[in-house]
Amino acid sequence: MLDKLTSAMDFHTKALVLRSERQRVIAGNIANADTPGYAARESNFADALRNASGSTGTSVGTTPMVGASGTGTPHARHIALGSGTGGIGGSGNEQGYAAQTQPRLDGNSVDLDRERAAFADNAVRYEATLRFLNGQGKTMLAAITGQ
């Protein structure tokens, strides 16, 4: 019974976990900006979220908000990116390598500008997800107290 109260929050909870994982990947890229031979890593957020919310079999897919945001199948003509195996360790989620924009002689493929932009973007989206969670919690609380 209680899981029905919190199942609405499930989607955002998973999104929050994935956002923090992406933040970690970007932090690793920024930390290795000067390491020779390092290949920048990139995680596909949409795919990871689809995997996370699909595998548990919750009712996330049927909520109107998710349906509208287009987490369905990709367009038939889109070419799927061949994601690598993540190199070191395995976080469970598919991790690929970022495409190189400006090749460097030392073999490092980190684009610092892009990483910083992605980091800031991810931080803002993380906070947005937190606000959604907060709002849902407040809504539920208002319904319970009946005021």
Next chain:
Amino acid sequence: MFSVFGISGSAISAQSQRLNVVASNLANADAVAGPDGQPYKARQVVFQTAPMGADGGAGVRVDAVTESQTPGRKVHEPANPMADAQGYVTHSNVNAVEEMVNMISASRAYQNNVEVMNTAKNMLLKVLQLGT
């Protein structure tokens, strides 16, 4: 999320070691010969990716500190007590311009990583405020 501090912390310590090496290179830029009779050789740090935690984080560590093998600067100073038979004094092989560039790069990378840690800290603080 807590491993972000480990990742950025490793980068900060690696960059500060790089800055240390730059400082010793610049300090010895005009050194003529050490106690062993050899002129100072410029040092360079070599970075390497270090796995951080079980979930695939990528930190940095200093793999090695190498000595540059380029020949030292030779200056004709017959009056110098360290001059050789031809009157040449061998200075260190430090390239001051290269070291300055290295210093700026290390300082910027350090700032970047501090900013990453600050952002991660703010994000975690926001999580703590959830539901209030």
